Amino acid sequence: xxxYNLNTSKLFPSKLKNKITKKIKxxxxxxxxxxxxxxxKEKVIxxxxxxxxxxxxxxxxxxxxxxxxxxxxxxxxxxxxxxxxTKHHPDWFSQSEHLLSFHIELRxxxxxxxxxxxxxxxxKHLREARxxxxxxxxxx
Numbered sequence: 465x466x467x468y469n470l471n472t473s474k475l476f477p478s479k480l481k482n483k484i485t486k487k488i489k490x491x492x493x494x495x496x497x498x499x500x501x502x503x504x505k506e507k508v509i510x511x512x513x514x515x516x517x518x519x520x521x522x523x524x525x526x527x528x529x530x531x532x533x534x535x536x537x538x539x540x541x542x543x544x545x546x547x548x549x550t551k552h553h554p555d556w557f558s559q560s561e562h563l564l565s566f567h568i569e570l571r572x573x574x575x576x577x578x579x580x581x582x583x584x585x586x587x588k589h590l591r592e593a594r595x596x597x598x599x600x601x602x603x604x
Contacts, residue, residue: 488550489543496546507541560600567597 496504511534518525525533571593578586 489547490550491542492546492548495548496542500545504541504545507545508538511537511541560603563600564597567593567600571597 492500515530571590574586574590574593578590
């Protein structure tokens with residue numbers, strides 16, 4: 465009888481093991497304030513109309529019950545209107561985020577300076593800032 469001992473860690477790369485992640489959803493407040501505002505308002509008006517119909521039908525509720533129902537309806541309306549998946553950043557990005565953002569800001573400042581004053585020295589600084597950013601991105 466022949467037995468085989470296979471090491472499964474070599475068969476599956478570590479990147480594929482960590483690829484399965486839970487999708488995180490957050491409410492996009494900017495969307496809710498702009499183009500999603502009308503849809504959100506419609507859902508609030510629907511709740512108020514439903515509440516009027518309940519009063520007409522004769523179902524009496526306390527103000528605390530109405531308030532909790534309204535809060536739950538608002539949260540559900542927010543989620544239905546403006547819930548978006550957040551973008552997952554790899555670990556290398558989170559570890560180097562401060563350094564990369566510093567170099568991006570430096571490059572942007574050099575770009576503004578060279579566009580306002582197109583001198584050779586400013587272009588040289590811009591080129592150096594771009595090179596620094598590229599090397600830091602590669603390092604990260």
